Amino acid sequence: MIYFYDGSEEAFLTALLLSYHDPAPILTAGNRQLVLGQETVFVRADADMAKKARERLLTFDKDCMADLGLLLRSGDADKDEIALRYFRLLAEKKRPVRKMLSEDAAFAADTCIRRVTFEVHRFHGFVRFMQCASGTLYAPISPDNDICDLLLPHFRARLPQFPFVIHDVKRGKAAVYDGEHSFFAPLKEAEIVLSADESAWQALWKGYYENVNIPSRERLRQMRGYMPVRYWKFMPEKH
């Protein structure tokens, strides 16, 4: 049977419970092609069922909800399946399965989670702010995974006096810090008025990038391996 859900944690836990005795469930939040004759269920989040599932799972592994959060943020097309199989394995073994790496379900989840946390780490470095006339820092991003909110604490800790907006232009959402509070909001397009000296600082940075390079040791493949081309879009030094 195919289980459709909205991609939320509550609905996932509901679906996990509903499909528990199904020998071959397929879970998806996307627009999966319907196969003629295959039964489908549209799972709506049920607070009570989710609570029941969550409490039970936490008795097996007190850290498993953090895994779920990361898995559901993944940009992998199969993330729902990966998460479902991981939590079914947890329910079967009744103890943490995170390190049972010879189990396909555990290894797939481990890889998937690693990709998300690795991208968060990369973006701690790759985010590029520009300063607006109001003083607010604005950074457009377009990450593979839905990590906008995970980036906020890092920048809030190091830039406590600067209001900033990290805008995921791919998903139309933003993480906002106003100098005191942080929140997350849908944001389709942002209108930006840059500060007077922004372009001069960008020019200095581009100059620095160019001059710190050692041309006689060109290793483009290595550069692209560390900093994939898809991330260059919002980096002034790559334009």
Add this chain to the structure above:
Amino acid sequence: MFDKQGRACYNGGMIDEQRLKILTESAKYDVSCSSSGSARRNEGGIGNGYSSGCCHSFTPDGRCISLLKILLSNDCIFNCKYCMSRQDADVPRVSATPDEVCELVIDFYKRNYIEGLFLSSAVHVSPNHTMEQLYLTVKKLRTEYNFHGYIHVKGIPHADEEIVRKTALFADRMSFNLELPTEKSLRLLAPQKSRESLLLPMADLRREKLIFQAEKRKGHFLPAGQTTQLIVGASPERDGTILRLSESLYRKNDLKRVYYSSYVPLVHNSLLPNVGGGALREHRLYQADWLLRFYGFNAEELLPADGDLSLEYDPKCAWALAHMELFPVEVNRAPLEALLRVPGIGARGAQRILDARRYTKLTFEDLKKMRIVLKRAKHFITAGGKFYGANAQRVAGLLAAQEQSEQATQLSLFDENALSALTGEL
């Protein structure tokens, strides 16, 4: 230093592109750009530490940009033969003011271009004067500009230890660059430096840090420790000498990193080779360095003092081939130290094996599923008693052929260094 909107207001001016270019180009041959090892907290103002280090960009030469790496001045009274800023060189001489540097750091940092500052300088006027200028700049950055991000400061040989110690109170890391592995080469190529002028301040800083920690004094004293750099290929020392030096620096002087910089001929001088040191030699030295620090090897095991590392095999592989009697090891029983010595199994692979074998008896199938690369490892391990490697006599030949076919592409993606470069350790 900030107004109500969080905009910085300064008394300095923006440094001009021309001077930044000169001060950057003179600093770029220093390899170190790591920002790891400091967890300095934000105490108002701007910035904090990132213990694992963080890379912000990568240049076309494959190196990571973590820190803004510049000289305060390139106007030098020293005459090191290999250096483009040496006194004899006919190059434009420029300096930046402490405020210009501070402002540049703050504005780059808040845009998230950099993780902090790597400040160095040519020996301008005198060693003490230069060290004093470096000290004043980082003090200003910390106390007036309220910057809590990463700062790496180059130590100037022959400067008074008092100024060096004062600087250490504001820096996360300091480095005195040995540059050349022996006193003899140093005298020949960098006549104003002596080994003592580099090793003594290192030892002094180490002692001071221990006292600082023992007395539980407030503040910081080089939380990320010290590093140094060796130029490889400008002088005739063998890899065996170099690695023994690194080993003693790690074990006795408690250094965090030794960087190896393959010599780039920028200067024509009869005392210097006309060709650069090979990238492969530099790569092998880093691989061996890794083995010293994280894999429980010592230099004695890897090569004799008058020997060089094999260019044909990586150093772990070369060691294993010389010790076939210790292999194969059984992945289900071998202790971590033994797994780490298997060619092709790295620190993460070994950890995965340890984790997974607690739940099940591992087979080759399992190892493959866990993405343990078996191409080399299969000759040195058994899984559940099964062996899929080649006959011991043939292994060396097989691995050499593999290595050769991969070298061209592999050189640019070092397996073991890859992640560390990303985390800013490189």
